[in-house]
Amino acid sequence: MKRALAAGLVVVYCLAPFYWMVVSSLRRTGDIFETTPWPSPPSLENYAAVFSGHSDFGRALLNSLIVSAGTTVLTLTLGICCAYALARLTFRGKNLVLGLVMGTSMFPGALLIVPLLKLFTELGWINTYHAMIVPSMSFALPLAVWTLTAFFRQMPHELEQAATIDGCSRWGAFRRVILPIAAPGVFTTAILAFFATWNEFMIALTMISKADMQTATVRVAQFGGASDFDTPFGTQMAAGVIVTIPLVILVLVFQKRIVAGLTSGALK
């Protein structure tokens, strides 16, 4: 009983603020300042407002999806190779490489962004998807390498030996034997990288000046009201819920994998 109560408390603590966001998003504009625990009557008007007119929130969601998917694919392609080498090959300077990769996650984005902004201006990359995807690697790549290295290490040592005996080249062993077995770990890492990029704010805010290229997190923060005198709290909450929902669904479906991914690096 005590245990259930404690568990209940933990769940309430985690869900209460989110619940309040959902409830507020379901209130009518006129009731938005009410503090009743359930909207009466509930209304979808805020959700309609999010997608209505020319705010083009659907486009912002699509942009978020493209940037997150692009970053995930790019990061995994590079990260898998690097993590494999770090976990399963022996070479000199391995610790240095691992240290370098992990060290890069230490640098705050606020500092990196201005030089990149200037570089991308020269390259004519401003207002493009790659202007968001490439800098996103600065946090996604160390995350991916870290998680994947842990996954690769968990696999039995004999795998490559067996493959080599069967006449596989090193590349063949990696591709035909290791990768298929590592697929679950790769998938988990993909979810983590996707999450991290979906939540990104500062890069998307800086690299993009074209409204129809903005991502959803930036767009939500910039929602204005129909007059100078209204902050559309209800609409903001509704948009916030919409941005969060895909992640919540991913969490509910893949919670075991996500936990495995989050903890693999920590436990080894």
Added chain:
Amino acid sequence: MRRGSRWFTALMISPTLLALALVVLYPLVAAARESMYVRGEGLDADGFVVEGERFVGLAHYAELVGERFVNALLNTTVFTLVTVTLETVLGVAMALVMHNVLRGRGVVRAGILIPWAVPTAISGLMWRWVFQADGVANAILGEKILWTTEGVQAKLAVIIADTWKTAPFVGLLVLAGLQIIPTMVYEAAKVDGASAWQTFWRITLPLVKPALVVAVLFRILDALAMFDLPFVMIGRGKLSVETLSALVWDEATQLRYGSAAAYGMVLIAYVAVVVFVFVRLLGADLLADTRSRKRTA
């Protein structure tokens, strides 16, 4: 080592290193250079901003004694110390609760992942809404606390919001650590008549320490770079919640790239020192596996 394998290794590693060189190393070097230049100072006879840059050496670093920088440094330090401490304590507590849950662990785990899944910028909006002058936080407390004004209450609001979002993350990492402790250990402790507290302090904590240390290190890195939460939640320009990252950002939007870069370099140095001290003190052996494997290989 055979020649072929060396090539293979280089081929596998270099794309990642090249990518990181582009998005981390290059900006870092460029920022280091920028921090010693000043640009756009002064107007010409027609009132236009004079273009071009001028070398000023370490002049920007001399501004570091300024009130605003010291304030941001203190805020960053306070936020990091308080949030990471709270998150560690709460996270461990959550992990213990989850570990002891017999039924419905999936529900608890899913619930605990929700705060982690909410994007920081969105959670900033959400908490701003909660902490409005006539918001639900004040309704529950029955007080009229002006959370978003300058002062301790604004700091507190940021700390509450940050703890909410990240304590579950710590909790999950610790839970994973708990789950690999064999039940035998606990049974032995019971036989020896150890109290619950003794069991926790002497057995559980030391055994989850590796997991906990990594979780805390991640949290420290994140907290030292805190930006979106105070920015969206309390508002830009509120000095009581201005962090170093926010200061760097603000200087850059005022086109003072030189001092922005200088502040940023100091922030990096600060992060590096904290990480170094932390790893030394608590022995967060991030590279342990490679070393131990080398020995066995």
Added chain:
Amino acid sequence: MKKTLLLACALTLATTTACGAGEEEASADGRGPITIVDTQSHEAATRKVIDAWNAAHPDQKVTLDIQPKDADSQRQRLINNAQTKSDAMDVIMLDAVWTAEFAANRWVDPVAAGTFKADEFLAPTLATATYRGNLYAMPWLTGTGLLYYRGDLVDKAPTTWAEMKETCAEVLPEHKEMSCYAGLLDKYEGLTVSFAEAVQSAGGTVADESGVPHLDTDAAKAGLTFLVDGLKSGMIPKEGITFKEDEVKNALQSGKVLFARSWASLYGTANAADSPVAGKVEVAPIPGLDGPGSGTLGGANLAISAFSKRKETAKDFLTFFTSPEQMKIWATVNSTPVARTALYDDQELVKQYPYLPSLKQGIVAAKPRPVAVKYGDVTAAIQNAVYPALSGEVAVEQALSGLQQQLSGLLKQ
């Protein structure tokens, strides 16, 4: 697995090249589709003008880009666009206080003389678009602070702060839930406006035309003291220190305050059919220390981004937008005051906005905020000095003397 990897590479390539393909080529004659950047609060009115233009110019269509709500984020987006030399924005809404910064950095093009009749616009609006004698934007919107009050509870609008307090002392005892006054006092651009207004209304000025600050005067002290004592005595509700435009409107609409200072465009919102106080809200010039106060000049103008690739279309569109016909159409949809003098005497508009004639007087009497290329630093300095004074952490004299010193450095060009 090989296929998956290949697919991954293909996807990466596709996402990175797809966006390049979307770029349209700049036409050689500077014409083609353009983008105007404006705020959401203007959306309905601006869209009407855009629709009219688009119907007549199908090959030079105008797209509306909606800015975030707060001025700081708007400015940050515009500067970011200029820093990256992006052609994403052609015509931009330039707040009156940004003119100097954008002109001095060559981020906006000067408006060629002779393309419009200057004498048809209110003189102060021209001034807000001018930097060092050259016009950098088409005068568009203007406005100044107005005192809103509950006409059903107050007989005669006060002209001085003392009168306002007296009126409150008479009315409030019967309306316990009400406070006297609310203004823009959160720490943002509105605080700079409120502070400048208070100082001016006490007969002083934040800085004179040659950029010399005057905050060591009795007037400056009286102005800031009005706000500080207002909060201390409860004349301004305690939470008033978190108020921006929204909260002031909410306080007025929900009957929490008798008097409120806001912009002219609030009139339409406060008296709209769905407003709880519709028909009860009236407008007067803001009060001052010894007589009517002096407002701060607000407003925004339309400029052409220096990085636009379709400047010919942009120029034509500007002329169209600021023409008497389109400006009137704009004004019938949105109650923000516009820059054309004739519209203040237009019978139809005066019927819709009865306050227009007195507003015109207010605008002519209003003063601009300090002009500075680094206006961002100036306004930050003001906010950082005034806000602690409002919350009682710093004494009035101390705040003012510190600010005097800081502004002396910042305004010296």
